[in-house]
Amino acid sequence: MGLRERKKQRTRDALIDAALDLFLTRGYEATTVDQIAAEVEVSPRTFFRYFASKEDVALSLTADEQRMLLAELAARPESESPFTALCQAMRSLLQILREADETEAGRYLRCQKVVHSTPALLAGTMRLVKENERRLVAEVARRLGADPCDLQPQFIVAVFVSVALACFDERTQDPAVLARRLEDLLALAERSLCPGWDLPVRSEAAEPASAPG
Amino acid sequence: MGLRERKKQRTRDALIDAALDLFLTRGYEATTVDQIAAEVEVSPRTFFRYFASKEDVALSLTADEQRMLLAELAARPESESPFTALCQAMRSLLQILREADETEAGRYLRCQKVVHSTPALLAGTMRLVKENERRLVAEVARRLGADPCDLQPQFIVAVFVSVALACFDERTQDPAVLARRLEDLLALAERSLCPGWDLPVRSEAAEPASAPG
DNA sequence: GTAATTTATGTCAGTCGATGACAGATGACA
DNA sequence: TGTCATCTGTCATCGACTGACATAAATTAC
Numbered sequence: 001m002g003l004r005e006r007k008k009q010r011t012r013d014a015l016i017d018a019a020l021d022l023f024l025t026r027g028y029e030a031t032t033v034d035q036i037a038a039e040v041e042v043s044p045r046t047f048f049r050y051f052a053s054k055e056d057v058a059l060s061l062t063a064d065e066q067r068m069l070l071a072e073l074a075a076r077p078e079s080e081s082p083f084t085a086l087c088q089a090m091r092s093l094l095q096i097l098r099e100a101d102e103t104e105a106g107r108y109l110r111c112q113k114v115v116h117s118t119p120a121l122l123a124g125t126m127r128l129v130k131e132n133e134r135r136l137v138a139e140v141a142r143r144l145g146a147d148p149c150d151l152q153p154q155f156i157v158a159v160f161v162s163v164a165l166a167c168f169d170e171r172t173q174d175p176a177v178l179a180r181r182l183e184d185l186l187a188l189a190e191r192s193l194c195p196g197w198d199l200p201v202r203s204e205a206a207e208p209a210s211a212p213g
Numbered sequence: 214m215g216l217r218e219r220k221k222q223r224t225r226d227a228l229i230d231a232a233l234d235l236f237l238t239r240g241y242e243a244t245t246v247d248q249i250a251a252e253v254e255v256s257p258r259t260f261f262r263y264f265a266s267k268e269d270v271a272l273s274l275t276a277d278e279q280r281m282l283l284a285e286l287a288a289r290p291e292s293e294s295p296f297t298a299l300c301q302a303m304r305s306l307l308q309i310l311r312e313a314d315e316t317e318a319g320r321y322l323r324c325q326k327v328v329h330s331t332p333a334l335l336a337g338t339m340r341l342v343k344e345n346e347r348r349l350v351a352e353v354a355r356r357l358g359a360d361p362c363d364l365q366p367q368f369i370v371a372v373f374v375s376v377a378l379a380c381f382d383e384r385t386q387d388p389a390v391l392a393r394r395l396e397d398l399l400a401l402a403e404r405s406l407c408p409g410w411d412l413p414v415r416s417e418a419a420e421p422a423s424a425p426g
Numbered sequence: 427g428t429a430a431t432t433t434a435t436g437t438c439a440g441t442c443g444a445t446g447a448c449a450g451a452t453g454a455c456a
Numbered sequence: 457t458g459t460c461a462t463c464t465g466t467c468a469t470c471g472a473c474t475g476a477c478a479t480a481a482a483t484t485a486c
Contacts, residue, residue, distance in 0.1 A: 004453050004462075032442065043465050048444065123340035127332070130339055151379070151401050158375030166367045188364050197405035217433075217482055245471060256436050261473065 028118040066132040083198035241331040279345040296411035
């Protein structure tokens with residue numbers, strides 16, 4: 001990797017760190033892009049060449065996590081049922097967060113604190129999650145051999161996302177605590193859902209528009 | 214109600230209608246607050262005395278719906294199980310939308326179209342839904358005789374919200390079609406969830422911090 | 427009916443987020 | 457070293473949003 005690439009990566013990381021620090025101390029709204037840029041000694045214009053918006057820099061780590069979740073799901077064996085695969089992907093993601101080095105873990109914690117204390121960033125997180133939900137549905141539909149427009153893949157992912165979001169609580173920042181909470185919720189989901197609810201169904205009564213066998 | 218109140222209501226409605234029309238024809242981003250204000254012949258400053266932001270005027274109807282859903286839930290008899298009460302509240306809300314007069318129905322449809330074609334407004338909708346989710350959880354917890362921090366009320370509301378959001382699809386704008394889609398999804402949820410999953414549980418194994426009998 | 431009070435609105439100035447255009451600086455590469 | 461692509465800073469500008477103050481209108485008191 002060339003000098004240019006490394007420099008860009010360093011600037012990007014510096015912008016994220018400076019932004020998170022300022023957001024934590026002065027608050028998200030009270031922090032201006034100019035201040036972030038000044039901290040890293042780049043022009044405000046340069047900031048917007050790295051991040052599309054002030055929100056973007058705060059949620060860049062969250063966006064990374066969403067991408068990683070999708071990747072972990074794609075890596076799960078086809079033999080797992082869709083919901084199981086989603087849960088395992090989530091566990092893998094939490095494991096990655098727990099294994100992160102000091103720097104990354106610190107960034108993660110600061111990001112969590114900032115997001116949880118800023119309504120606008122909570123909304124942005126929802127947006128990212130919803131965008132990723134579409135991709136998760138596509139993957140689950142593929143695994144089920146179903147269409148992404150079918151209700152079942154959407155329902156499966158919706159239940160998973162709601163569980164994952166319920167973990168995402170203002171009091172839950174440490175990955176270890178988050179993992180515990182996830183397991184509790186997954187156990188509750190397990191008790192509440194019928195066995196085989198996330199398995200492909202042979203076209204029973206309510207499938208009017210599907211090809212006949 | 215005095216003249217002043219009526220005038221304010223008319224201005225507010227006019228701002229919403231003008232905004233939705235402009236958003237539909239020119240697009241949300243391309244429409245400026247100045248244009249909306251000019252259409253209603255008030256100053257831009259006055260616009261911001263009625264709505265906190267440009268997003269606010271686009272989502273004011275959505276916010277109303279969320280408030281109505283909460284009110285409908287509160288009106289359901291205590292004898293209904295929490296999830297049943299949530300579903301019935303949703304059905305009542307859709308019924309209200311279907312019974313709305315020409316003016317309101319038109320506003321509703323335009324609002325739906327604008328929101329579905331604008332990522333920023335979809336994100337804003339998520340924010341409103343998530344805010345309301347907290348209130349729904351509180352009400353469900355009350356019905357269960359549980360704490361709002363317990364997992365069960367959060368899980369019940371999360372499943373409900375995910376179903377409700379799955380209805381909220383870009384192709385689903387007409388309340389009648391929406392009602393049909395809701396019923397399909399509720400039927401799927403019914404098949405997937407164990408009987409009694411949303412009923413209060415006697416403190417089994419995993420309730421360490423509750424008072425002993 | 428008029429005066430006093432309250433409240434809504436308009437005007438103005440200003441901050442901040444975000445973008446396009448252009449010019450200069452810097453790393454990549456022959 | 458010189459050329460090229462790319463990164464960066466400067467400048468100008470737009471649009472969302474806010475505070476302060478003055479004006480106009482409705483409400484209330486008398």
